[in-house]
Amino acid sequence: MSIVNAKEIMFPALENGYAIGAFNVTDLLQFEAVIDAAVEKKAPVIVQTSVKPSQFHTPELMVAIFKTLASSAPIPVCLHLDHCTTIEYCNTCADAGYTNIMIDASKHSFEENIRQTKAVVDYAHSVGNISVEGELGTVGGVEDQIKVAEDEAQLANPEKCVEFVERTGVDIFGPAIGTAHGVYKTKNPKVDFERMATINKMLNGNGIKCPLVVHGGTGLPDDYIVKLLEAGGAKFNVSTELKHTLIDAKFEYLSSHRDEYDPGKLDVFARDATRKAVMHWIDKLGSAGKA
Numbered sequence: 001m002s003i004v005n006a007k008e009i010m011f012p013a014l015e016n017g018y019a020i021g022a023f024n025v026t027d028l029l030q031f032e033a034v035i036d037a038a039v040e041k042k043a044p045v046i047v048q049t050s051v052k053p054s055q056f057h058t059p060e061l062m063v064a065i066f067k068t069l070a071s072s073a074p075i076p077v078c079l080h081l082d083h084c085t086t087i088e089y090c091n092t093c094a095d096a097g098y099t100n101i102m103i104d105a106s107k108h109s110f111e112e113n114i115r116q117t118k119a120v121v122d123y124a125h126s127v128g129n130i131s132v133e134g135e136l137g138t139v140g141g142v143e144d145q146i147k148v149a150e151d152e153a154q155l156a157n158p159e160k161c162v163e164f165v166e167r168t169g170v171d172i173f174g175p176a177i178g179t180a181h182g183v184y185k186t187k188n189p190k191v192d193f194e195r196m197a198t199i200n201k202m203l204n205g206n207g208i209k210c211p212l213v214v215h216g217g218t219g220l221p222d223d224y225i226v227k228l229l230e231a232g233g234a235k236f237n238v239s240t241e242l243k244h245t246l247i248d249a250k251f252e253y254l255s256s257h258r259d260e261y262d263p264g265k266l267d268v269f270a271r272d273a274t275r276k277a278v279m280h281w282i283d284k285l286g287s288a289g290k291a
């Protein structure tokens with residue numbers, strides 16, 4: 001149906017208490033699986049690429065796949081660049097046709113984070129209908145080229161979040177609230193739901209200005225997801241789970257079909273496993289039927 005930016009599908013999500021699933025993909029098979037799942041569930045969806053897979057395949061190829069799959073899908077689809085740490089590559093992907101760009105300058109000082117984020121916002125908005133995501137505080141764990149040790153992760157200060165959003169003009173915003181990239185080391189990770197709700201209230205209390213993103217979706221307990229939806233999470237990022245699903249499905253298939261040399265059958269099996277994992281997330285986020 002439509003190629004959209006992230007902001008336009010997150011507004012109705014926040015207004016109506018559900019969230020958009022944002023799924024990191026590394027190849028065509030995962031790309032198809034995410035869109036197939038969203039079509040089956042009639043859900044708006046965000047497909048994300050981290051910087052390394054985007055550079056490996058080239059942004060032009062990622063955008064060509066996106067446009068081909070999204071234009072024939074009867075749902076809104078956004079293509080997001082995840083955790084990009086350079087203004088140059090953010091701009092390259094905006095030029096190529098990504099519809100949401102995340103500049104992650106969170107490791108820098110507050111002022112430098114604002115400077116870099118604003119530069120990307122100004123450029124993306126001048127290029128077209130592209131929304132921009134910024135981050136404040138630091139999310140622990142490993143995502144693509146970014147590694148943050150647990151004891152170095154810093155939660156976002158609510159007043160600073162408001163100042164950051166106002167001064168940068170970001171369209172959507174990921175505050176660090178204790179969620180982490182990768183697999184959680186404990187069953188009850190320390191997540192600051194109240195901080196998330198406070199930030200959401202301060203930013204979106206009087207009409208929606210800047211919907212919030214939850215990073216580190218993999219392994220979040222179901223009751224945490226419910227609380228984060230209540231606190232205003234309007235986009236949930238899921239990456240590690242899909243990587244595990246892909247590799248595990250391929251391993252399982254190859255282990256039981258060791259003498260078969262038919263890559264198509266392997267792909268169908270792995271794509272199906274990924275599609276099911278994404279559909280499960282869409283159900284948990286409440287976005288089924290919202291397209």
Ligand code: 13P
Pocket residue numbers: 024082083143180181182183214215216217218237238239240241
């Ligand atoms: P996970 O790898 O923990 O699912 O986190 C994904 C993420 O937040 C990508 O930005």
